[in-house]
Amino acid sequence: MNKILTTTLLAATMAATSAFADTVRLGTEGAYPPYNFVNDKGEIDGYERELGDKLCEIAKLECTWVKNDWDTIIPNLVSGNYDVIIAGMSITAERDETIDFSQEYYPADPSAFLALAGTKDDAVNGIVAAQTATVQASYVNESGATLVEFATPDETIAAVKNGEADAVLADDAYLKPFVEESGGELIFLGPKVQIGGGVGMGFRESDTELKAKFDAAIDMMKKDGSLNELIAKWFDGYQANY
Template sequence: MKKLILTVAALALSAGTALAGDVVRMGTEGAYPPYNFINDKGEVDGFERELGDTLCAKAALKCEWVTNEWDSIIPNLLSGNYDTIIAGMSITDERKQTIDFSDNYNPPAASAYVATKADADLKGVVAAQVGTIQADYVAKSGATLLEFPTLDDTIAAVKNGEADAVFADKDALKPFVTEGGEIMWTGSDVPLGGGIGIGLRKSDTELKAKFNTAIAAMKADGSLNAMIKKWFGDDAPVF
C-alpha cells in the first residue's frame, strides 16, 4: 500500500500543471451516453462534450478532447496523458484522496437496477462497471459483484444470463429501458455520491479555480440547468 501511494504521488508530481501548456486536454471515456459517447463522425459527443466546450469558452481556455478507457482513467490523468477527467465521475471521499474535483456540474442523482424481469434477485449476481461507486455499493450490499469494463458489457451480462441485474447511474440506464423491451427497472433507486465534477490533479489549483468560476456562472444564469434538461429530460435533478 505504501509503495502504491508513493507511486501515485510521483506520477502526480511528474505530470506538472495543466496551465503550463497552451492546450487543456479534456479526458473522457466516450462510452457512457448521454454523458459522453462517440458519434457517427468519430467525435466525442454528449452532455459532457457540450458542457466542457462551454466551460472552456467561458474560462478562455483552448481545449481538446482525449478518450481513455474507464478502468485506467485516473492513473492516466496523474501520469499527464490529459489534464481533466470529465466522464460522469462522481465526487467521493475515496477518489479525493488521489485527485481533486471541481465543484459539481451535476447534482447527486439516483443509481438504479435493471434486469430482464421486475422481480430480479438483487442479492444474487449484480453487474456493475469496474471502478464505479455503484460497484462499491454492490460489493457491500450482500450481492455477488460481477464487474465489466463498460456499461454495455454489464447490460450484455444480464441479457445472456451471467448476471441477475445491473446497477448503474439511472440516467445512463434509461436508453436501455424501453416499453415492452427486454430490459426493465427493478428494485428501488439508490442515491449515491456528491454529484459529478471535473477530476483534476491536486497540483492544478489555477485550472480548478477557472472551471469553478465558469460552473458557478452557469449555475447562476440557469444555463447549466437548461443543458441538464436537454440531455437528461425535464425530470432530471437540477440545481
C-alpha cells in the first residue's frame, strides 16, 4: 500500500513539474507468478512489479504498467505500445535479433517437467505442453517429443490435468506452488533441464539510452544486495549470487 502511495505521489509531482515528462511504459504478461501476476485487487503484482518500480525509482523515471498477452509481447514492444518488456523473459540469441536485452535480473532458472502422480519418466518424450513462444516450447520441439502449445501458462497445467498432455515444461519457480499445493496430485518428473540464459528486460533496438538507464539501475541493486533480497522474498528464499 505504502509503495503504491509513493509511486502515485511520485507520479503526481513529476506530472506537475513537467507535463511532457516521458512516461516509461513497462509491459508485462500478468499471468506468471511469482514473476508477474494480477492479484485479487486487480493490480499487477509479483517480483517484477516490485523490481520494476524500484528500478524506475533509482533511474528517476516515471513508469506505468501495461498488460499484454505473452504471444504478442515482442511485436507490441516493437510497434511502440510500451517501451520495456519485463515479463520473466529469458535472454536468447533468437530474441536478441529482434529486440535488445538488459543485463539479467534473475539467474537462469532451470525448467522442470510437471505431470500427474504416477506418470512414468519417459512421459517427457510423449506429449508435452508448453506456453507458446517460450524457450521451453522450442526445447520440446527440438527434443523429439510432441509439443502442444498454449497461450497462457495456466492452460498448460490444465492440459495435464485433463489428460490432454503427459507433462508440462515450464520454469521451475512457476511450477513449484502447483506441485506443493496439489496434495500429491501433481509431481515433478525426471531431472530438471537448463534452457536459455538469465531473465532480462527487453527493449527496442533503437532505445539504447533507456536500456543504459535500466542497466545502471540493475547494477546498483546488484551491488547493494537489494536484488538478492528481492529474489529471496519472491522465490521462496532462493539465494541468488549477485
